Amino acid sequence: MTTVLQVNNLQVTYYTDSGRARALDGVNLTLNSGEKLGLVGESGSGKSTMALAMMRMIKLPGRIEGGQVIVDGNDLMALSEEEMLNARLSEITYIPQGAMNSLNPVMRIGAQMVDAIKAHDSKSSKSAIEERCMEALESVDLGRNVFRMFAHELSGGMKQRVCIAIGILLKPSVIIADEPTSALDVVTQRQVMETIDRVQKDIGCAVILIGHDMGLMCQFVDKVAVMYAGRLAEVSTVRQMFSDPKHPYAQALISSLPSLENKGVFHGIPGLAPSLLRLPSGCTFHPRCPHVMEVCKTTVPALRTVPGGAQVACHLYPEKA
């Protein structure tokens, strides 16, 4: 197992009119080749921010304050602008939230694939490039005729597939898909997930799937990362996460999932998500945590591996000996 992605202490701040919002506060993450990670957390917890920061696509008023994103041994944060342009799509790919509108309405699908390849590869012949595009379309179960079509001629699921096809054109090492299924019906959701699953196996990349639907996502990923207020609360395997979540916030999330036993009873999480402008001191979850201790209010718990192998950021757990 080789490490393809290593995120170290990634920090993003949005400088808004009402103050500084620390949207990403020292995130650490490691992914091996072929690994699939699900990133979950409530709205506003910083999932998209993390993905955009990894692409170096945070826009004003946001700023990447520090950290490293190492893909295949190269720190993206250290690249020049020009090198970063080249790394996008060829090293790391982002399939955006809202893929419904991610295709240019006035350009043919083919042209939007060809320009992506041309931006990274000026040597290949026109026919070779077109052939690559056709193959990419076929690998996501679309016909070759889609190459000549416009976005408005495609269904939502087909557009999402086109975005995936574009994402894998240059066989990147890491694919990030931000809520790839949020606007799709249940049947199409499954098909799109299966497509992502298959192309991942084809090109052997690591995948980060961002989503709200834990149930759907966990059928396709190996690991789950739970994000809370710009920090990772817990990263563990799907099995561990569902059978034995460690972090109190992860426990609350899991028990709020509908199941046969708790049918009809809704276990919400008491309290409100914190404002990023005035984050609680220490563990940001402490005002809502049923197990809060004195130390939680003052000291930020670091993400560390606990007995059993999960990574948890909580003072309840001693470090693995």
Add this chain to the structure above:
Amino acid sequence: MAFARLLIRRLLFLLVVIWAASTITFFVPRLSPRNPVRERFAALARSGGFSPTDLEKIIAAYNTKFGFDKPLWRQYTDYVGSLARLDLGLSANQYPKTVIQLIQESLPWTITLLLTTTILSFIIGNLLGAVAAWPRAPNWLRSIATPFMLLQGVPPIILAVLLLFFLGFKLKLAPLGGAYSIGVIPHFSATFVWDLFKHQILPALSLIFGSVGGWVLSMRGMGVTIQGEDYVIFAEHKGLHGFTIFRDYFLRNALLPQVTGLALALGSVITSGILVEGVFGLPGLGSVLGAAIQSNDFLVIYGIVLFITVSVATMMVIVELLYPLLDPRIRV
């Protein structure tokens, strides 16, 4: 076949526009009690030449010739009938010239000036507006648009007077008026073309400065929306170069509504064009129309207004029919 249906519908629409415009332009000047034939000969008579009785006879003869003695409804049906034969009648004031002749003589001036300035203004304004809305353009480039936006709303005729005074009169950078220098006989040579060009500079600048700001503003507004669209952001994620994204993803989409605006602008620019032609004494359609209005020369007024209305309606239909080439979503 949907296209054929659309074409037929649009052609019918054009016919209705022509009918409505001709009817309105026929009746409105008749609301005034003035008679152009009488005015013309009364002026001649005042400068001496014939007796009042001769004058009445001559007027009666010309009234018959132009059909002004018939009942109004008869004049109207005659008028519509001749329109159908593409005959716009005779000028009462510049007899024996026909209205069509007057239009033919003056139209090239107007078309050259208005078409060139409108297209230049469209290109300049939209590029400046697009750049002003493009966050990654250098600041100095984005700020070029600002003075033009301030000019927006100043009528071209005011600009014409200001330019005439400062650039023409004070600084003597350009001729003060006319189509070419006095005493020059029109001929085909480089010096004459240059002379023509110099005389068009100030009128052209007035029209361009008067309209660029509008394009800048609407394009910037459009561009601010488009630059945040998902497809522009995805294009960045693809690692495309900034200029490719600007041209293929941003500009092409932001331009779509502007093209519709262009058809409308070609219509409304005629009004300012007429006024500006007047200020600079250019022999265009505007000057002919101005003279016709002053002498209440019905048929010339009808002819020109009708001509303008039909041209504008035709251009709008053409743009509508061409629009699907730009926007695949409304291809039929």
